[in-house]
Amino acid sequence: MNLIAQLPALAIITPLICAPITIVLPRGRAPWVWATIVSWLTFAVCILLLREVAAGGEISYHLGDWPPPLGIEYRIDLANALVLVLVSGIAAVVFPAAYRSVKPEIDPRQSTFFYCAMLICLTGLIGVTITGDAFNIFVFLEISSLSTYALVAMGARRDRRALTAAFNYLVMGTIGATFFVIGIGLLYQATGTLNLADMKQLLAGQTSRVVDAGFAFIVVGIGLKLAIFPLHLWLPNAYTYAPTAVSAFIAATATKVAVYVLIRFLFTVFGFDFSFMGAAFTWVFLPLGIVGMFIASLVAVFQDDVKRMLAYSSVAQIGYMLLGLSFATVEGLAAALVHVFNHALMKGALFMAVACVVLRAGSHSIQAFAGLSQRMPITTWAFVLSGLSLIGVPLTVGFISKWYLLEAAFAAGHGYASFLIVASSLIAVVYVGRVAELMLLRPPAQEGPYVLPKRDAPLSMLIPMWVLVAANIYFGIRADFTGDIARRAAEALMLAAGGAP
């Protein structure tokens, strides 16, 4: 059996099979080492997949050898290969750091379950991305969401508010998933198929209220999972009270995967022939994207909790992605994809830096960051650099994202949008600058709960964090790599959607 041919299945099977094994391992380091190795294996599989796709074009893998419209198909093109590499890559970086970060944050009795849930979450996210079957997306979405609820709730050892956050997330997430599955049911009623590519063909030319309703349900359902601006209420609390390593992992991956699903449904399933597409772009995604960019950024400025600030900033960044795809041009879509990738890198790095601070200070209040440069200089600079990336300073990935977005905005004739992008970036300067000022210019606390020893985070956390920071800078200079893949992916998506290339 050719192992390369089985890669798509391996990307799912590896973490899925290995997750339950974690539970039987003895407590202590073993589950962490195991989960880390598995995440690296998965990352390797995903890189191989991306190479295969980049070289040989789309892969269609028939699960169990059942031919596609009837059987489940895994379909990997450049768009989801990029997201796959992103998700597994973030996992491969966050997992090694998780041990030291999570040890004081969760109940030691839960440590085996923690890594099990992390692996299951990874499985779900990869599954959502890799599959070409609508119902399969729902199942994997719920696999990842259920494990995320549990992971968020594990933050209860430090703060019991993690429990209510997890519960609210569960309610909103389940409503979202159920809306999504209603939408799929309606589309199934209209087409009789669950295969996305097949669905596209059968939907072509259909105009019925069944399809319209299906579209609405799917967009709202994914919108909830994606935390599109007015549907984002679960996100800040969940990210704030989750164990910090979990925040780093899900902030960098979960919403990105949801963006991918939205793109997949809009462009691959519905396409530009569908009557609501234009209206959805002009009246839903564009305004919500812009409003989200501003309101969430403004709210972030006034947060006294750095994790919550970063969470609101995530909502704002989702606004940029929506803005990009709402232009409905190749440039816009490519910008959205690039920003999906880049935002994962910067948010991952920022949350990892916060994880280091939480480890030493035991708090993610902004007070704990005062004078940090004198106490934890390595962590401070990682935070500052990835913060600059979040703002969009040249030589970082954030700049590349904004550059693509601005270009797309001008090309699509939305000149005012480019002004708004710059204006909202200035708000990012304020909230990142607020923390940076505290860290770099203020003296460290001499008394009170935030007195820190002069000791940086352990290497097992510093190295992963700096890997992400380095990625922020590397992909900011070598922008052609992500830009090229995103552009080709966007061209393929637009072609499939029947839009002008």
Add this chain to the structure above:
Amino acid sequence: MDGWFEFVLARYNYWIVIVLMMTGLYIVFARGNLVKKVVGLTVFQTSVFIFYITIGKVAGGTAPIYIGGELDHGDGHGKGQGHGEDAGHGEGAGRGEGESLHAVPEGEAANVLSGEHGEETLASKIDNLPANDLKAALESLDPAPGPAETPSLHEPPEGDLGKISNDALIDTSKPEPAPGFDLAREVHGGAANALDAAAAHGEIIYTNPLPHVLILTAIVVGVSTTAVALALAVRIREAYGTIEEDELEALNEMAEFGHTLGPAGARG
């Protein structure tokens, strides 16, 4: 007026779905008690299960359990496709056992059909509801190999037993075997025709099993969601001593701001 009434009545299952869905969502939003919220979520999800089962219904179709004779007269592959369950299926399977693979006993098929046939509502049902399902299912089958080339359930190719079971599954995974297609295309002409002709062909109409399978999966997801939600409610009760949302909010606000905001504060 009469037509309108029939229109509503004929879609009674959709009304159930809508009422349950709205009830469930309302409970989730309106109730402050976490367990009641979970109940609301479950009701909401149940409405979706019923919706999917409604989609799968093919008028006059029987349960999607293969009854047209036994595929497995060999011993090795009997369990492969769940034929073990046929034992419980009673007459049909029992009688089919002795028959050859190639001929479905006509009488038996007719029996199955005529049972449904007698129902009065059938014609109107077919006129309205399942037209979508059938047509959709048909269209979706188009890219698949036509039934003429596929070995149908009733004429399994010999020698390749593994393949038989595969094909059997493919066939049954769509609502209609071959001759049914043409008939179903004229489904607006009346269900009776379709069923008669299907009976004449010795075909059995199965309901679409796929939504059932999907919904089994969705039920599992729903159960696990409920389990996690209730487990969280238990933990919240342990940590806060209450599962009333406004009290929880007040406690959280106390923790965050040192005082409560809003009307819940009056009680705190």
